[in-house]
Amino acid sequence: MMYVAFNNKLHLAPLENPQKVLDLGTGTGIWAIDFADEHPSAEVIGTDLSPIQPVWVPPNCKFELDNCEDYPWTYVDDTFDYIHVRGLVGCVRDWERLYAECLRCLKPGGWLELQEFALPIAGNDAPLPADCVWHDWGAVFREAGRRMGRSFEVADHWEEWLRGAGFTGPLRTDSVRLPIGAWAADPKWKEVGMFNRLSLEQGLEGFAMYICTQVLCWQPEEIAVLLAKVRQAIRNPSYHAYYPL
Incomplete structure (x- = not known):
C-alpha cells in the first residue's frame, strides 16, 4: 500500500x-x-x-x-x-x-x-518577512487544531x-508549491495562482470564522483585523507565497 x-x-x-x-x-x-x-x-x-x-x-x-x-x-x-x-x-x-x-x-x-x-505558508524565493501575517494565519490553524484535537x-x-x-508496503510522496497569486513565471502555475487567490479571497470568512469564534473565542473585531491583513498579503506581489500541497 x-x-x-x-x-x-x-x-x-x-x-x-x-x-x-x-x-x-x-x-x-x-x-x-x-x-x-x-x-x-x-x-x-x-x-x-x-x-x-x-x-x-x-x-x-x-x-x-x-x-x-x-x-x-x-x-x-x-x-x-x-x-x-x-x-x-x-x-x-x-x-x-x-x-x-x-x-x-x-x-x-x-x-x-x-x-x-x-503548513506553514512559505516564500518561494526567500523567507517571508518576520512580521508577515501569513505566520499568524498558520499559527491560528495550528492552535485551533490543538484545541479541537483535529490537527491541521x-x-x-x-x-x-x-x-x-498497519500499512507495511512502500510509501510514495509527491508535492507541489501551490502559488498564492500570479507571481509564478510559468503560465500554467500563474493561472493556478490566480485561481488560488480568488478561492482564498472568497473563502476567508468561511475558513476563519468558526475556528476563531467558537474555538479560539476571538471577538469579531479581532477577526476583521486578521482577515484585512490576510487580504493585503494575498495581493502583495512581493511575497511569492505558496501553500505546500
Whole structure:
C-alpha cells in the first residue's frame, strides 16, 4: 500500500481498471464525478456529512450521507480497489484509526491516496518577512487544531500514522508549491495562482470564522483585523507565497 500527495491529475496511484472506488469527504462531489467519467467501468461512491452534491451524475457514481469517523464503516473487508482522501485537515480526530479502517476496506493490492494542504505558508524565493501575517494565519490553524484535537498539520505525520494503522508496503510522496497569486513565471502555475487567490479571497470568512469564534473565542473585531491583513498579503506581489500541497 502507498500514499501519494498531490498532482494536477485526478490521481497519482497507478490504477489498473479499478472497479470499486471510495471518495471520503467528497464535498461537492466534483472529484468523484470526474473520476466516474474517466473510469466508466468503476463504481464510485462519494461520502460526506452534507448532502450538497448534484443530482445529475454519471450512472456509475453515487453519493452517501455518512460520517467517516463512525467506526466501523458499513463496508465489508476488502471492498475497494482505491480510496481517495482530500481536504480533510482539521476534520478528523484520530487519523490513525481512519487509516486503519481504510486498510480494512481496501482489497489486497489496493491503493490509498491522500491529498492535503500543509503548513506553514512559505516564500518561494526567500523567507517571508518576520512580521508577515501569513505566520499568524498558520499559527491560528495550528492552535485551533490543538484545541479541537483535529490537527491541521496532517502531512507532517502521514508516515507515522499510516505505519501505526498497519500499512507495511512502500510509501510514495509527491508535492507541489501551490502559488498564492500570479507571481509564478510559468503560465500554467500563474493561472493556478490566480485561481488560488480568488478561492482564498472568497473563502476567508468561511475558513476563519468558526475556528476563531467558537474555538479560539476571538471577538469579531479581532477577526476583521486578521482577515484585512490576510487580504493585503494575498495581493502583495512581493511575497511569492505558496501553500505546500
